[in-house]
Amino acid sequence: MDHGQPSPDPVAAAPGAPGPSVIAPLRAVVRLRRRVCLLRKRRLLPPGVGPDFRALAPRADRDQPQVFTFDGPAELSSRTPRKRRRRSRVVLYPETSRKYRPRVEQRSRAQHCLLLLVAIVGFQVLNAIENLDDNAQRYDLDGLEKALQRAVFGQPAAIGHIMALLRDYLATHVHSRPLLLALHGPSGVGKSHVGRLLARHFRAVLEDGALVLHYDARHHCPEPRAAQDCREELARRVANVVAQAEEDEKTPLLVLDEVELLPPALLDELQGFLQPQRSHHFRNAIYVLLSGAGGEEITRFVLQNASRALPLRLDGAHDARAEEELRAGLRALLVREHPLWQAAAIVPFLLLDKRDVVNCFREEMAGEGFFPDQARAELLAAQLNYYHVAGREFAVTGCKQVVARVNLL
Ligand SMILES: Nc1ncnc2c1ncn2[C@@H]1O[C@H](COP(=O)(O)OP(=O)(O)OP(=O)(O)O)[C@@H](O)[C@H]1O
Structure with a gap:
């Protein structure tokens, strides 16, 4: 068609x-x-x-406008095409995974208990820290350190060591063993002086003189007395002190002077106090043993090292290695005498030099009511005997004769 x-x-x-x-x-x-x-x-x-x-x-x-515009087909086609909606894609989940949103899970009771437990433990830790501070404050160790630094001349390393050991031990009230401080040195360098200062301080802070035992071998166990007798008496006195301290929840101080004069039976008894199998109130105690044993070794050490940068002598600037060597040598020597020293923290007291002796004189003069004149003190100090080594002078008897000389003034 x-x-x-x-x-x-x-x-x-x-x-x-x-x-x-x-x-x-x-x-x-x-x-x-x-x-x-x-x-x-x-x-x-x-x-x-x-x-x-x-x-x-x-x-x-x-889609085009039904009215006439001058835009040709090219312009029309260049217009931004209408956004086509994206069809949501089908997501294929693996068989094992969850195909739905997790429900808001209910908190279990165990979770609540756990939170409570964490809170309790945190509280206990804070409380324990506070208790540690309380325990250290009770003994006023800062005050003790200041007192020792002021009253003891020429022994800064020994004072620092003693204070570190006391701070460490008194940080808590519960202990597995007592603290045993062994202060060794030649005559007149301040061992008994430090022992007296410690006893006075602890009597003051413990507010009970019964918690401090000051035992002097020469005085309490003189030569003719039977060692067994002394031993029993010492055991009884120590047991009383630690039992009282346990009752008061305090740490007692037991100072034993002139230990080099103690018969071996008493050293055995002392060693028995340190054993962990003793009842628990024996474990919370501070023993300070003062002894001239090892004095010769310390003298030799100081004189040999006199030309060095004064180990153990200047404020804190001592040679730690030399100090450690000296302690190790002393321990080896002392353990040969008795095994008690094995458990001790050994603190060597060094020779005093002339400047320290002058200070001892001034202190003693002031104490006796004299004006502490420097020139007079130097004059008195010059009358004592000294080791002259490497341009330095070390007092042979320390400040031992100071009291007697000032009494003659
Ligand atoms: N380092 C020192 N600082 C201040 N004073 C001291 C010092 N050393 C000794 N003294 C004085 O000398 C006196 C005698 O000293 P101390 O009894 O402490 O000597 P020691 O080291 O115990 O000797 P010893 O083993 O012979 O008893 C003390 O009472 C004190 O006044």
Whole structure:
């Protein structure tokens, strides 16, 4: 069929055809069909689209504005295309994982208990720290250190060592063994002096003289007395002190002077006090043993090292290695005498030099009511005997004779 040429009207041509009222619409339908075919040929209409021109228009045209614009097809196509909605993708979960959001879990009771336990432990730790401070404060160790530094000349290393050991021991009230301090040195260097200062301080801070025992071998166990007798008496006195201290929840101080004069039986007894199997109130105690044993070794050590930068002598600037060597040598020597010294913290007291002796004189003069004149003190100090080594003078008897000399003034 040629759509370009007008074809003869099929309806009008048929014989016996219906009247003009039917023919007119049929013609219109035919005309429309032809027109549609024509348009289809020009590719303006998709196949199968009816004669409604609005519906027949291409999809792209329908989206375009229905008013005239000067935009050409190029401009229209360059406009940003409408955003296409992304379809949600299907997520494939592995079989073992959870495929739903976790529910808000209810806190278990165990969790509450755990939190409570942590709080209690924290509180206990804070409380323990506070108690440690309280225990150290009770003994006023800062005050003791100041008193020792002020009253004891020429022994800064020994004082520092004693204070460190006391601070460490008195940081707590519960102990597995007593503290045993062994102060050794030649005559007149201040061992008994320190022992007296310690006893006085502890009597003051413990507010009970019964918690401090000051035992002097020469006085309490003189030569003719039987060693066994002395031993029993010492055992009884120590037991009383530690029992009283246990009752008062305090740490007692037991100072034993002139230990080099004690019979071996008493050293055995002392060693027995240190044993961990003794009842617990024996474990909380401080023993200070003062002895001249090892004095010769210390004298030799000081004289040999006199030319060095004064080990153990100047404030804190001492040679720690030399100090350690000296302690080790003393311990080896003392342990040969008795095993008691194995457990002791050995503190060597060194020779005093002339300047220290002058200070001893001034102190003693002031104590006896004399004006502490420097020149006079130097004059008195010059009358004593000294070791002369490397341009320095070390007192042979320390400050031992100072009291007697000042008494003669
Ligand atoms: N380093 C010192 N600082 C101040 N004073 C001291 C010092 N050393 C000794 N003295 C004085 O000398 C006196 C005698 O000293 P102390 O009794 O302490 O000597 P020691 O080392 O115990 O000797 P010994 O083993 O012979 O008893 C003391 O009372 C004190 O006044």
